[in-house]
Structures are given as C-alpha cells and as structure tokens.
Amino acid sequence: xDKDTAHLVLTKxxxxxxxxxxxxxxxxxxxxxTAQTDWSQIRNGQPWYDTQGNxxxxxxxxxxxxxxxxxxxGEDRTHSWYPDVNLYHSRDMQVWEYDGKIIQNxxxxxxxxxxxxxxxxxxxxxxxxxxYVIWCHYEASDYSASEVAVFSSASVTGPYRLEWxxxxxxxxxxxCNVFVDDDGTAYFISTIQENQHLGLxxxxxxxxxxxxxxxxxxxxxxxxxxxxxxxSLYYMLSSACTGWDPNQCMLSVSRSLTQGWSPLTPxxxxxxxxxxxxxxxxxxxxxxxxxxxxxxxxxxxxLPQSKxxxxxxxxxxxxxxxxxxxxxxxxxxxxxxxx
Ligand code: GAL
Numbered sequence: 001x002d003k004d005t006a007h008l009v010l011t012k013x014x015x016x017x018x019x020x021x022x023x024x025x026x027x028x029x030x031x032x033x034t035a036q037t038d039w040s041q042i043r044n045g046q047p048w049y050d051t052q053g054n055x056x057x058x059x060x061x062x063x064x065x066x067x068x069x070x071x072x073x074g075e076d077r078t079h080s081w082y083p084d085v086n087l088y089h090s091r092d093m094q095v096w097e098y099d100g101k102i103i104q105n106x107x108x109x110x111x112x113x114x115x116x117x118x119x120x121x122x123x124x125x126x127x128x129x130x131x132y133v134i135w136c137h138y139e140a141s142d143y144s145a146s147e148v149a150v151f152s153s154a155s156v157t158g159p160y161r162l163e164w165x166x167x168x169x170x171x172x173x174x175x176c177n178v179f180v181d182d183d184g185t186a187y188f189i190s191t192i193q194e195n196q197h198l199g200l201x202x203x204x205x206x207x208x209x210x211x212x213x214x215x216x217x218x219x220x221x222x223x224x225x226x227x228x229x230x231x232s233l234y235y236m237l238s239s240a241c242t243g244w245d246p247n248q249c250m251l252s253v254s255r256s257l258t259q260g261w262s263p264l265t266p267x268x269x270x271x272x273x274x275x276x277x278x279x280x281x282x283x284x285x286x287x288x289x290x291x292x293x294x295x296x297x298x299x300x301x302x303l304p305q306s307k308x309x310x311x312x313x314x315x316x317x318x319x320x321x322x323x324x325x326x327x328x329x330x331x332x333x334x335x336x337x338x339x
Contacts (some may be wrong), residue, residue, distance in 0.1 A: 002075050002137050009329060010071055010282050012205045012210070013157055015068040020119050021147050025028070025063045025261075025265075029152075030185075035309070037092070037329070038092070038331050038333050038334065039060060039166070039329045039331050040092035040093055040094035040095075040215075040290065040329065040330050040331075040332065040334070041327065041328075041329055042093065042094065042310055042325075042327065042328055042329070042330050043302035043324070043326075043327050043332075044307070044309045044310065044311060044324075044326050044327065045297070045307055045309070046307070046328060047206075047305065047307065048096060048308060049096075049099050050088060050096045050097060050098045051095060051096065052098060052100070053141075054061075054098065055075055055304075055305075056072075056074075056086075056088060056096055057074065057075070057076040057078055057086050057304070058072050058073065058074025058075070058088060058307070058308060059074050059075040059077055059278075059296050059298075059306050059308070060074060060119055060120040060121070060123070060278050060296055061073045061074025061085075061120070061121055061123075061278060061279075062074075062121075062122045062123055062178070062278065062281075062294075063074065063279070063281050064124070064125060064132075064156070065283075065296070066125065066156070067092070068091060068332075068333070069089050069091060070089065070090050070093055070098070070332070071087060071088070071089050071099075071123065071156055072087070072088045072089070072090070072177070073085055073087050073102065073121050073122070073123045073134065074084065074086060074121065074167075074278075074308075075118065075120070075121065076101060076117060077303045077306060079304070079319050080302070080303040081117065081141070081303075082105045082106075082114060082115065082117060082118075082141075083089075083118050083119065084101045084103060084104045084118065085101065085102050085104075085118055085121045085134070085136070085215070086098070086099075086100070086101055086102070086105035087099040087100060087101075087156070087157060087158075089104045089298050091331060092160075092330075092331075093310075093332055098277050099156075099157045100157070100158070101150055102116060102134075102157065102159075102160050103121065103134065103136075103159045103160055104211050105118060106164065108151070108160060108162060108311075109149070109162045109165070109258045111215070112165065113169065114161075115140070115141055115145075116135060116138055116139065116140070116145075117137070117140070117141065118136050118137070118138060118149070119137040119139060119176075119283075120132065120136055120137050120175060120176050120177065120278065120325060121134050121135075121136040121175055122135050122145070122176070122178040122279075123156075123192055124138065124178055124186055124204075124207055124208055125156070126207040127184050127333065128184075128205045128206055128207075128289065129206045129207075130154070130285075131152045131154055131206070131207075131285055132151065132152065132153045132154075132155065132160075132204075133146060133150065133151070133207040133208060134151040134152070134153065134160060135149075135150050135153045135176065135178055135188050136151075136190060136272055137150065137173070137175060137176050137190070138147055138215050139174070143174065146167060146172035146173055146174055146194075147165055147166050147167055147173065148161060148165065148166070148167070148168055148173050148176065148188070148190070149164070149165035150162070150163040150164055150165070150208055150209075151163060152208065163208050164208075164209075166188075168199075168201050169200055169210050169212075169213050169270070171192050171193065172193055172194060173190040173191070173192050173199065174191045174192075174193060174195060174223065174305035175190060175191040175223035175224055175225070175241075176188060176190035176210070176225075177189050177190075177226055177227070177278075177279060178223075179227040179228075179229075179257075181257070182229060183231060185202065185205075186202075186203040186207045187200055187201060187202055187203060187227075188200075188201040188203060188210060188214075188256065189201070189225045189227060190225075191223040191241070191268075192215070194223060195221050195223065195241045196218075196219055196226075197215045197216065197217060197218045197219060197220070198215070198216040198217045198220075198222055198225055198230070198238070199213045199214070199215060199216070199221040200213065200214045200216050200258065201213050201256060202214075205213040210248070214257075214258040216258075216261060217238070217252070217261065217264075221240060221241050221265065222227050222238040222239065222240065222241075222250070223238065223239055223241050224237075224238055224239040224241070224276045224277045224278070225238045225277075225281045226238070226277040226278070226293075226294075227257075227280075228282060228291065228317050230278040230289070230291075230314065230316075231254055232233070233254070233255060233320075234253065234254050234255070234256075234257055235252075235253050235280075235298050235315050236251070236252045236253070236321060237249055237250070237251055237267070237277045237280065237293070237320070238252070238253075238260065238264075238277070239272065239277060240249055243296075244298040244299045244303075246271035246272055246273075246274050246276055246297075246298070247270075247272070247276075247278075247311070248266050248270055248272065249266070249267050249275075249277060249322065250264035250266055250267065250270045250273065251264070251265050251266075251267045251320045252264050252265075252267060252317075253318045262318070262320075263303045265306050266326070267320045267321075267322040268322035268323075269324070272295060272322075273295075273309065273311070273324040274297050274300075275296060275297050275309045276291060276295055276296050276298060277293065277296030277298045278294050278295055278296050280292070280293060280294065280313070281294055283306070283332060283335040284335055285333065285334050285336075288313060288334075289335065290336065290337065291312065291313050291314070291315050292310050292311065292312055293301070293306070293309075293310070293311050293322060294310050295308075295309045295310075296308065296309070297309050311323070311325050311328075312325060312328070313333060323335060326335075
C-alpha cells in the first residue's frame with residue numbers, strides 16, 4: 001500500500017467512525033436553521049413587499065390560517081379608489097406570496113359596473129359547505145349605497161362568484177367585519193343606519209345569508225369593529241367614525257354576543273398608534289394563545305401607501321393591554337413573540 005492509498009483508507013475509516021457524529025451535527029444544524037427560520041421579523045410602519053418585489057396591498061382585510069399557511073385578503077388600493085381584493089399567503093407572516101386579485105372591480109361583477117368601493121373584505125372558510133366566503137362593504141362612491149357583497153369560491157384562491165349584494169335584511173350597512181364563534185356560527189358585524197349603531201348579523205350555516213340582526217352599541221357611532229373570544233368572554237375593539245383619521249380605540253366586553261356589552265373603555269394610545277382596527281388575529285399552540293391586533297395606518301401619506309400594522313396585545317380578565325411594538329420577532333408555529 002503506497003502512502004496515498006494508506007491515507008485514503010485512513011480517511012475512509014475516520015469517516016465511518018465519525019458518521020454518527022456528522023449525522024448528529026447535521027441534525028442539530030437543521031434544527032437550528034428551522035428554529036431560526038421559525039422566527040420572522042415584523043417591522044411595523046414600513047411597506048411590506050411580496051416575493052415578486054411588489055408592495056403588499058391588503059388593507060382593511062383579514063387572515064385565515066389553514067394547515068400552517070396564513071392567507072391574507074385585503075383591499076388593493078394601488079389606485080386609491082374602487083379597490084380590488086388581493087390574496088396573499090405566507091408560512092411566517094414575513095415572506096408573502098401573491099395569489100392574485102380574487103375580486104376585481106367591474107370584472108368579477110360586470111353587471112354592477114366599476115364604480116363600487118369594495119372595502120374591508122373578510123374571508124371565512126365554511127365548515128358545512130367547504131366553500132370560502134368573503135363578506136365586504138360594497139359601497140357607492142358617495143357612500144350612499146350602504147350595501148354589502150358576498151362572494152364564494154370552492155378554492156381559497158378562487159374563482160370567486162358574487163352570491164348577492166345589497167343591504168343585509170334591508171338595513172344600511174357600512175364598515176364591517178366577521179366573527180366565527182367557537183361553535184362555528186358565523187356573524188357579520190357592521191356599522192348600520194347612517195353610522196349610528198352596530199348591527200350583529202347571525203349568518204346561515206352556509207355563511208352566505210344574514211338570518212337576524214341584533215343592534216349593539218345603540219347611538220354610539222362605532223365602526224371598525226373587531227371581535228374575539230377568549231374562553232367565555234367576548235372582546236370587541238372599535239373606533240369612532242372619523243374617516244381616514246385615526247382616533248381612540250375602545251374596548252367593550254361581554255359574556256354574550258347579543259347583549260350585556262360593557263361601557264367603552266379606552267385602550268392603546270389616543271389614536272391607536274395612528275391605526276384603525278381591521279381585526280384581531282388569534283394564534284394557538286397547545287394551551288398558549290397569542291393575540292395580534294391588526295390595524296390600518298391609513299393615508300401614510302396617501303391611500304396606496306397605507307400600512308398594515310400588527311402588534312401583540314393581551315386580553316385577560318376583561319381588560320386589553322394594547323402597547324405598540326414597532327419591530328419584533330414572531331414565531332407563528334409556537335404562537336410566541338420576542339423583541
Ligand atoms: C373609514 C372606514 C374605512 C373607509 C373610510 C372612508 O372610517 O373605516 O373603511 O370607509 O372611512 O372614508
């Protein structure tokens with residue numbers, strides 16, 4: 001055996017001896033990389049970009065999480081007015097892939113023309129029909145229509161078809177949201193009757209039709225409602241009606257959706273950190289729950305540059321701790337945040 005061959009044999013021997021160690025090292029490395037990529041960086045106040053390098057346009061929208069994938073719908077305000085509805089998806093809420101315009105003004109509903117404001121599109125997945133359902137504020141350019149539109153699709157990415165549009169149960173309806181209770185019952189909640197009250201509409205089990213309306217917060221002129229349930233208590237955040245200008249976010253809690261809402265109490269700073277709520281996102285991991293306030297920083301400085309703001313909040317014992325974290329790390333899988 002010459003010197004080079006001896007060296008080769010030795011190397012092979014060493015390799016065999018070290019194989020378990022190398023495998024272990026690789027495993028640790030893999031876990032470290034996974035652990036690192038599990039942590040995404042959320043930067044509030046800055047534009048988000050999708051994987052094609054375009055600014056994310058998803059205002060006034062909401063999120064749907066399925067099998068670890070977060071879907072985000074929202075208004076595409078690239079041209080300020082007459083928004084379309086965009087869909088994105090992400091595994092970490094940092095890297096967003098664009099799925100396209102799932103509702104296009106004047107194209108999805110050519111019979112209704114191109115002069116409709118599609119605002120606050122909210123996506124749900126109906127367990128009974130398996131269909132994806134979107135409720136939104138469907139407005140005329142002078143906000144006189146006060147209507148909703150309901151779309152549905154067999155697939156989250158579309159194509160979506162218009163189910164119906166008009167005033168729910170004949171009631172004038174503007175700023176809106178949806179809420180799905182723990183038993184799967186879905187609700188549409190909106191600012192009704194010329195912004196005077198909130199209307200809570202219980203929906204049919206296919207999520208497509210309103211069955212009944214309960215008037216909440218009578219005369220309090222609230223909008224941008226966002227409801228979440230924590231154990232047996234419902235929390236609702238809402239704003240006053242000041243158009244695109246931010247105002248004080250208020251909390252109300254109740255043990256029942258249809259009655260007993262507590263008087264409004266201020267949360268966060270005087271102008272909700274220059275935002276208006278679009279929703280509260282709940283992340284769960286085992287017994288751990290993380291709530292994220294999702295808001296729009298409108299006109300920053302113009303409508304197309306409005307920002308999506310997401311910040312962790314604490315909902316406990318009927319109170320809401322609503323600080324503002326400009327940047328933080330989020331572990332979607334573990335429902336954790338750290339600075
Ligand atoms: C806000 C509302 C927005 C949009 C805007 C128009 O109060 O939350 O969704 O309708 O008014 O001025």
